[in-house]
Amino acid sequence: MKQLKYSAIAIALISTLAACGGSGSDDTTPTPVDDKFEFAATEMITNLTDDVIVSGYASLATKGEEMLLATQTLVSNKTQANLLAAQEAWKAARLPWEQGESHIFGPVDSLGIDPHLDSWPLNTTDLTTVLASNAGFDAETIKGWNDDVQGFHTMEYLLFGDGVADNEKAIAELTQAESEYLMGLAEVFRDYTKTLDDAWQVSHDGSGKAYGELVKTPGSEGNTFYSSQVGVIEELINGMIGIVDEVGNGKIADPFGTSAATADTSKVESQYSWNSLTDFSDNIIGVRNVYQGELTGAADKQGIIDFVKAADEVLALRVGSEIDDAIIKIKAISGSNNMPFRQAISDAEGRVRVQTAVDALTKLQTSLESDVLPLLSKWKV
Secondary structure, rough: EEEEEHHHHHHHHHHHHHHHOOOOOOHHHHOOOOOOOOOOOOHEEEEEEEEHHHHHHHHOOOOOHHHHHHHHHHHOOOOOOHHHHHHHHHHHHHHHHHHHHHHHHOOHHOOOOHHHHHHOOOHOOOHHHHHOOOOOOOOHHOOOOOOOHOOOOHHHHHOOOOOOOOOOOHHHHOOOHHHHHHHHHHHHHHHHHHHHHHHHHHOOOOOOOHHHHHHHOOOOOOOOOOHHEEEEEEEHHHHHHOOOOOOHHHHHHHHHHHHHHOHHHOHHHOOOOHHHHHHHHHHHHHHHHHHHOOOOOOOOOOOOOHHHEEEEEHHHHHHHHHHHHHHHHHHHOOOOOOOHHHHHHHHHHHHHHHHHHHHHHHHHHHHHHHHHHHHHHHEOO
């Protein structure tokens, strides 16, 4: 009876397997899941190039002109009102530059314009020597000097003072040498911002195509920069990741240190004007511009969000929320008493708010690196 029982069970199993379609190895191989998605990227790439990148650099060039005019007015008529106007012109120029750091590739890198405009930290020792030993600071002479005594932060120091106790410089503190150097710096700044704008709209190297055309026509004849749309989108996403990483792990984390005792205000960018938190939030607003496909307040057009949405609508919305949350958390660092970043990193409650912002940036960076960038391999090009 025992033997008969096993045989009956074996027969039953064989019958069941047969009913399920047999036991051959070919029949049990899982059918590959098609997780690819389709997306027509031409409109998105064209829009991001024209309406976000080129438009941003055009705005920066305009602000460069306005910065020079404000400085010339200040030098010719040294009043507190004109000093304040020049300070506001500096902040206005800072906005498109910081937002543009979300796509800091192409001519801004190949022409070495980034260090010309935004070298940090400022070399205050050399600046003091320059101011004491030179006169007639013309633009061409200044261009030959080191980047750490020109650009945004040199102008910031001359316009706002050292930023330790406040960011309010009195016109009486602006020396003749400082005002003359400031005007030369503003002319240099104007020249570099125009060069950058021209590189994207006229010619990237003075003789070839505009860089904007190269981005919009990947794979076209003679385009040695981009062979496919995949390369363009990869560059855009990596640009977003790069600035999120820089803000969270560099601009904020470096001066933040591991405790209030190790916080280092000397590492705080834009510390003279107390514009640091505006810089940081503008960096991430720049990420949002690329993601959404338009500058803040402009009409809705295609951006990276549409690429992500084609693959995973839930992910697209989540990343958008994480970008907004990071901006909110950065702005919240100032607290209810509008505390500047250089003070917040040494304040107990301020440090809690800073850590909250860093956590939000880390979350966003992880999503961009682990969820958004891998979508390129699932895209049916």
